[in-house]
Amino acid sequence: MGQIVNSNAAFLSQQLNELGYNVLYHLTVGDNPNRLRKIFNDAISFSDIIITTGGLGPTQDDLTKEIISDCLSRKLVFDESSYSKIQEFFQKINRHMTNNNLKQAYVPQNSIVLENTMGTAPGFIIEDLGKIIVCLPGPPKEMKNMYLNLVKPYLSNKSENIIASKIIKFFGLGESSLESALEDLITHQTNPTLATYAKDGELSLRITAKGKSYEMTDSLINPLIEEINERLGNYIYSYNNKSLQEVVANMLITKNLSISLAESCTGGLLSAKLTSIPGISKVLDRSIITYSNKAKIEELGVNKRIIENYGAVSKETAIAMAEGLKKVTNSDICVSITGIAGPAGGSPEKPVGLVYIGISTNKGTLYKKFNIHGDRTRIRNYATLLALNMIRQTIIN
Amino acid sequence: MGQIVNSNAAFLSQQLNELGYNVLYHLTVGDNPNRLRKIFNDAISFSDIIITTGGLGPTQDDLTKEIISDCLSRKLVFDESSYSKIQEFFQKINRHMTNNNLKQAYVPQNSIVLENTMGTAPGFIIEDLGKIIVCLPGPPKEMKNMYLNLVKPYLSNKSENIIASKIIKFFGLGESSLESALEDLITHQTNPTLATYAKDGELSLRITAKGKSYEMTDSLINPLIEEINERLGNYIYSYNNKSLQEVVANMLITKNLSISLAESCTGGLLSAKLTSIPGISKVLDRSIITYSNKAKIEELGVNKRIIENYGAVSKETAIAMAEGLKKVTNSDICVSITGIAGPAGGSPEKPVGLVYIGISTNKGTLYKKFNIHGDRTRIRNYATLLALNMIRQTIIN
Numbered sequence: 070m071g072q073i074v075n076s077n078a079a080f081l082s083q084q085l086n087e088l089g090y091n092v093l094y095h096l097t098v099g100d101n102p103n104r105l106r107k108i109f110n111d112a113i114s115f116s117d118i119i120i121t122t123g124g125l126g127p128t129q130d131d132l133t134k135e136i137i138s139d140c141l142s143r144k145l146v147f148d149e150s151s152y153s154k155i156q157e158f159f160q161k162i163n164r165h166m167t168n169n170n171l172k173q174a175y176v177p178q179n180s181i182v183l184e185n186t187m188g189t190a191p192g193f194i195i196e197d198l199g200k201i202i203v204c205l206p207g208p209p210k211e212m213k214n215m216y217l218n219l220v221k222p223y224l225s226n227k228s229e230n231i232i233a234s235k236i237i238k239f240f241g242l243g244e245s246s247l248e249s250a251l252e253d254l255i256t257h258q259t260n261p262t263l264a265t266y267a268k269d270g271e272l273s274l275r276i277t278a279k280g281k282s283y284e285m286t287d288s289l290i291n292p293l294i295e296e297i298n299e300r301l302g303n304y305i306y307s308y309n310n311k312s313l314q315e316v317v318a319n320m321l322i323t324k325n326l327s328i329s330l331a332e333s334c335t336g337g338l339l340s341a342k343l344t345s346i347p348g349i350s351k352v353l354d355r356s357i358i359t360y361s362n363k364a365k366i367e368e369l370g371v372n373k374r375i376i377e378n379y380g381a382v383s384k385e386t387a388i389a390m391a392e393g394l395k396k397v398t399n400s401d402i403c404v405s406i407t408g409i410a411g412p413a414g415g416s417p418e419k420p421v422g423l424v425y426i427g428i429s430t431n432k433g434t435l436y437k438k439f440n441i442h443g444d445r446t447r448i449r450n451y452a453t454l455l456a457l458n459m460i461r462q463t464i465i466n
Numbered sequence: 467m468g469q470i471v472n473s474n475a476a477f478l479s480q481q482l483n484e485l486g487y488n489v490l491y492h493l494t495v496g497d498n499p500n501r502l503r504k505i506f507n508d509a510i511s512f513s514d515i516i517i518t519t520g521g522l523g524p525t526q527d528d529l530t531k532e533i534i535s536d537c538l539s540r541k542l543v544f545d546e547s548s549y550s551k552i553q554e555f556f557q558k559i560n561r562h563m564t565n566n567n568l569k570q571a572y573v574p575q576n577s578i579v580l581e582n583t584m585g586t587a588p589g590f591i592i593e594d595l596g597k598i599i600v601c602l603p604g605p606p607k608e609m610k611n612m613y614l615n616l617v618k619p620y621l622s623n624k625s626e627n628i629i630a631s632k633i634i635k636f637f638g639l640g641e642s643s644l645e646s647a648l649e650d651l652i653t654h655q656t657n658p659t660l661a662t663y664a665k666d667g668e669l670s671l672r673i674t675a676k677g678k679s680y681e682m683t684d685s686l687i688n689p690l691i692e693e694i695n696e697r698l699g700n701y702i703y704s705y706n707n708k709s710l711q712e713v714v715a716n717m718l719i720t721k722n723l724s725i726s727l728a729e730s731c732t733g734g735l736l737s738a739k740l741t742s743i744p745g746i747s748k749v750l751d752r753s754i755i756t757y758s759n760k761a762k763i764e765e766l767g768v769n770k771r772i773i774e775n776y777g778a779v780s781k782e783t784a785i786a787m788a789e790g791l792k793k794v795t796n797s798d799i800c801v802s803i804t805g806i807a808g809p810a811g812g813s814p815e816k817p818v819g820l821v822y823i824g825i826s827t828n829k830g831t832l833y834k835k836f837n838i839h840g841d842r843t844r845i846r847n848y849a850t851l852l853a854l855n856m857i858r859q860t861i862i863n
Binding site: 070071072073074075076078079080081082083084085086092093094095096097098099104108111126127128129130162164165167168169170189208210234236243245246248249252255256264265266267268273275277330332335336337338339340341343344345347348349350353354355356357358359360361363364367368397398410411412413414442443445446447449 | 467468469473475476477479481482483489490491492493494495496501508524525527562565566586605607631633640643645646649662663664665672674727729732733734737740741742744747750751752755756757760764765794795807808809810811839840842843846
């Protein structure tokens with residue numbers, strides 16, 4: 070019914086690729102016995118390994134275990150150890166164990182039971198008909214934990230090849246420009262292969278090589294990275310799939326540069342992204358979300374007349390915010406963002422998407438003006454990325 | 467390869483359900499001609515409507531259009547109007563149109579061409595073999611825009627039934643407790659049906675009814691909502707699928723209650739969530755992310771001795787932060803959060819996940835203590851939800 074976005078498929082595909090397995094299909098069905106049966110039989114007919122997620126829980130529409138056992142003519146048997154772990158789990162989180170949870174202690178006969186340390190439903194592995202069937206719980210945290218701790222070691226023992234990949238991240242470049250700049254490399258690719266991805270303003274290039282060892286895959290990938298760096302190095306902020314906030318946070322921490330933020334239209338999004346990175350507390354002094362003009366004046370000492378004469382969204386206000394923050398905190402890097410996130414508040418002179426970003430350091434203050442297209446979410450998100458990139462450039466220069 | 471999470475499938479399923487279509491399968495394959503062909507032929511054999519996303523772009527691995535045309539024995543023809551729109555698009559975003567973009571101006575013969583106002587690749591609809599085939603671009607913004615403006619009107623004309631659903635949101639209750647409390651209703655469901663979903667600390671119950679008109683589906687759904695409200699009303703914060711931040715923001719705006727925030731461990735996440743809601747600028751004065759102790763003292767006037775004696779993560783500091791913020795801003799509701807998000811910084815007395823939330827209003831100050839389990843992301847996210855729920859309760863009481 071579209072209530073849940075399937076993030077499990079992407080996680081498992083990425084993991085399986087790393088182990089050298091080619092993922093051919095993702096198949097999804099609702100909690101319907103006939104369609105579950107059809108899709109499972111299809112999957113087993115064209116793949117060697119079948120991994121399922123979901124449908125192992127306590128509720129009545131959790132059917133995966135029952136259908137798969139039936140397809141493979143196996144009984145479900147009561148598993149004492151799973152039962153006691155389910156009991157323990159409820160004690161730990163201090164909640165009453167309702168009766169429907171008992172169903173989760175049943176597993177297919179002769180399967181390898183996978184303990185669920187993050188939840189109640191155990192998973193299991195069945196080896197049958199020359200195939201491997203792995204059934205994992207649906208909640209992403211339980212699934213990931215079970216995969217990484219129990220299934221990954223199991224599957225890596227069965228694989229001959231490894232697939233290694235590096236992900237290069239770009240900012241300030243469109244996806245088709247990236248493809249054009251690398252067209253000759255992409256056309257003639259076999260091993261390694263190249264693929265581009267764009268998401269929420271971040272552009273990635275994945276270079277993937279297959280080989281018997283990491284030495285072999287490295288020797289295939291590294292010359293290509295050098296070539297790409299020569300062509301597009303200016304746009305690259307990570308050679309190992311780090312997010313922009315992770316790169317910036319780590320630069321700040323490594324160089325021990327203190328930072329403070331003054332956000333208006335992004336409303337804390339820049340702070341939230343930076344503080345998602347562990348260790349940032351060493352360098353982030355404070356962040357002041359001056360949503361109202363009053364707050365801009367009181368917290369940052371922005372001159373009332375600047376706001377009256379030029380407006381809260383102006384280069385003058387952005388500069389005054391950054392410089393005011395510098396006076397208050399004396400952090401090495403002081404960043405200001407002011408803009409119009411919409412949907413309301415725009416005008417012909419100052420349309421929705423107009424954003425000014427200021428940065429004040431000991432060397433002085435600079436600002437940049439941007440016109441970001443898209444809706445409120447995109448404008449706030451992209452303004453945050455632009456600010457992160459400006460911080461990055463400030464640190465480099 | 468798992469680089470992209472498929473959010474398109476969930477969006478389309480939700481949309482199609484609203485129009486009364488049952489979505490039976492999601493099928494995903496990589497850019498491989500044979501597997502694309504197999505999956506398309508499968509889909510057409512067991513469904514009346516097939517919707518594809520992705521593979522319409524300018525790059526060499528975009529194959530969807532070519533394979534589907536081939537399966538249906540249709541030629542690809544040059545579409546003059548699509549071509550000039552692609553040219554316009556590149557002029558508008560001020561980027562050079564590379565040659566590979568030309569491929570996007572070709573569409574299957576005798577198809578309904580769907581203009582892409584957010585990007586370059588047009589979509590199309592083919593009516594063939596008594597089936598409807600809809601091909602949409604992959605980037606979610608382009609796909610959603612094209613679906614909502616062009617495909618939805620087309621498909622709603624073809625549907626007889628409508629499916630209506632209401633989503634009730636709960637906080638402070640586990641999924642299995644919810645199921646147990648409603649077991650009798652869930653067991654005997656046919657029309658309407660009930661389904662529970664848990665995600666990132668928010669728990670939803672979807673009630674879905676099928677009927678010829680909205681009057682009919684309402685008369686099926688409303689008595690059930692009354693019954694659920696009687697049993698679990700205390701835990702319900704929305705009867706129409708609003709997020710907790712949306713409910714809280716709208717309560718604040720409607721009642722014209724000013725608010726300011728002082729965040730530590732959540733680092734701006736509460737501010738970012740509240741400011742994601744349009745109109746919040748009317749009531750949100752400011753938010754001060756006092757990550758360092760220095761900032762807590764300077765910005766909020768927290769007494770240095772309180773931090774020295776009780777620590778930055780303590781009920782005393784939480785109260786002092788909320789009361790300090792109240793003095794500085796005089797907002798109606800002043801919220802403070804201080805805690806240990808981890809992974810480092812925990813101790814036996816103050817473990818990772820310990821969070822204090824304070825609220826200061828004209829009536830006085832209260833605080834609550836929480837022990838949140840999970841990783842840094844979960845702790846920060848759940849602390850934010852707990853704070854939102856405390857704000858909600860403060861407004862109600």
